[in-house]
Structure formats: structure tokens, C-alpha cells
Amino acid sequence: MRSLQMIFGLSTLLMAFILVTATTPPRPTTTKRSIITLAPRICPLPAICARNSPRVCGRTPAGDCQRFNNICDLMLANRRKEPAGVRHTRDLDCKDVRGVGAANRRPCYQQCPRRPVVCKRSPPAQHICVRSRDKKQCKVLSNNCQLRNQNCHSRPRNNWRRTDKRRCGERQLGDKPEECQKLPHTGTRRTTTRRTTTRRTTTTARSA
Template structure:
């Protein structure tokens, strides 16, 4: 009986020693407990890049799934959006890695227009044509996708500054965009630096 207990203790100790350091923590001298790491152990330099998206339809490329999980842990309890793993096709419009290259997700078109659910006015989107001339106020991402998929030319509308649709209603047709005020930077004229005597 003592021999069986000794063998079991040896096997358990060997298994604990084989675990990565981040998965073991000491509570008392001679006692170890397993701690779940914040990211899968499989993540590393060879982990594939992934595409993540938010509920609002924004997409971002991540180096691996660990980067996405870590960002969600850092943003827990804040107003920052939560990212979920999504198919790579959604990131077709995303030019590069990281937050600086975030862009609206590319979604596959359906055969027929989708019946969109009602949403609050806070979800309204001002869409602008690629030539920058026309704007259209849509209720949500679903209506924007219908417009890109089932009007000609296809994929001609992108979200823009909400102010470009000032005064427009959801029932209005495409209208010329409202021009935004141009910011002019006025630099003060400084007196010339007096020369040395």
C-alpha cells in the first residue's frame, strides 16, 4: 500500500513539474495549485492571425487569439467594445494589423434583402457614396448591408460622419452630403528675435 502511494505521489509531482511556470503557483511551502493562464498555452509565434469583430460591425486583425482574449480582459468593466472571433472574410476591407487599421466588416450578400430589426436612433448611420457626393441615413448596419448588396452599384456606401446627414430622415432618398466646416489653424505672428549686440 505504501509503495502504491509513493508511486502515485511521484507521478503527480512529475506532472506538476512538466506544467509551464505560468500554470503553477505556490500557496504554502510544499503545496501547489494549478492556475489557469489568461491565454491558451498553444498561442505563440506560429499561431495564425485572426479576424475579430464587435457587435456594431467593426473589424480588426489580431496577431492571434491570445491578443484578442487579452484585449477583452483589459477592457472588462469599461465602455470599450468586446471583440469576438469571426471568419477571415469579414476582414477583407481591413488593410493591416492593430487598432489603427480597424474598418467596417465585409459581410457576404444575401440573395434577397434582409428584413432588418428596429433599432434606436442612436444606431442610425450616415452612409456616403464612394464618390463622396451623395449621403443616405440608414437605421443600422443591417440596412446599410442591404443597400450595398441590393442597389446599384454594389458596395458603393460606407459609414461617414453623422453630421453629413444633418436634417435627413430615414425615409429620404439619396441626397447631397452636408459639407462639414473646414478647420482653419491660425498661427500667431511672433516678433522677430532680436539679434545679439
């Protein structure tokens, strides 16, 4: 009886071992092909600008374009939000921009359509003042869309540019062009004081 019990116990252990080995998955073998080497991450280098770096054109979300001395100045203006949302764009968009800086900011260049565009009217607070190319006459327009129609389909072409709203004075939309108002001078005059040095000459009288 004891021998039968031992045989029965050994057989159950053998069956359990076979079941365990059959259910456990084999260990993966690592080969040269299975090992993946990750390349080091390459960080983009910051822009480096020099004195001879080319000028670039920046575009604002409002559709105005401005020239910058280099790409570094444009990136700095974007971080400082001066103006907000300015992005690098093609140089053709700055075709009507004459100089560098915010004072020379103009609407971005667009090719003229074959026919005038139907423009939406803007509220009086958003009207713009434009000045002729010879800087003598000024008038009020509704928006940049109307300015584009004037430059594309009136004679002479490209005769009007945006300017300070104070140059239009009390003019309203629809008035004829008149002489531009002069802006007050904000600069302070420098006063130079000249120092006069007087030399004193002492004469010693010789005793006779």
C-alpha cells in the same frame, strides 16, 4: 480452580486478538507503479510583438470589425475596453476595413445572400448615416441590415459605407441621397514665429 480461570482468560485474550487482526485492513504497499509523479504546470507565455508582427482583425459584440497593428494592441484594447468586448477574429471579417484604428471601423464582412433580407426597423435615435464610395452623397438608413441589402442588391455594389451622422444633416429615413454635409474643423492651426536677428555694426571713426 485458579488454573481453569487462567486458561479461560488466556483463551478470551487469544480470541480478541484474532478478531482484531481479522477486521483491520492490510496496509497498502507502495510500488513504483503506484507512485504518480505530477508534471509541473506550464503557464502560457504572454504575447510578444515586434515591428514586423502581422496585423490582426478584432470583432466587437455589435458586429463591427477593426484592424490592429498586432495581437498585443488587440489584447490591450480588450483590457481597456476600447472598444468593449473586442475579440480576435478571422482576417476575412476585416475585408471592408481599409486602415488601422477606430476611425476605420466598419461592419464585419458577410457574404451576400441570394435575396434581400427582411430587416427590422430601428428607432430614429439608432439610425445610421452612410456615404457613397466617391464621398459625395449621403443618406440615412435604418440599421446595418438595411446597409447590407443596399450593398448586396443595388447598383453599384458595395457603394455605401457608414460615416459620421453629422454628414447627413437634417435628412430622414427614406430621403433621396444628397450632397454630404461638411464637418467643422477641430484642429488648431499652428502659429510659427520667426525670430529676426539684427546685427549691429559699429563703425569706429578714426581720428585724423
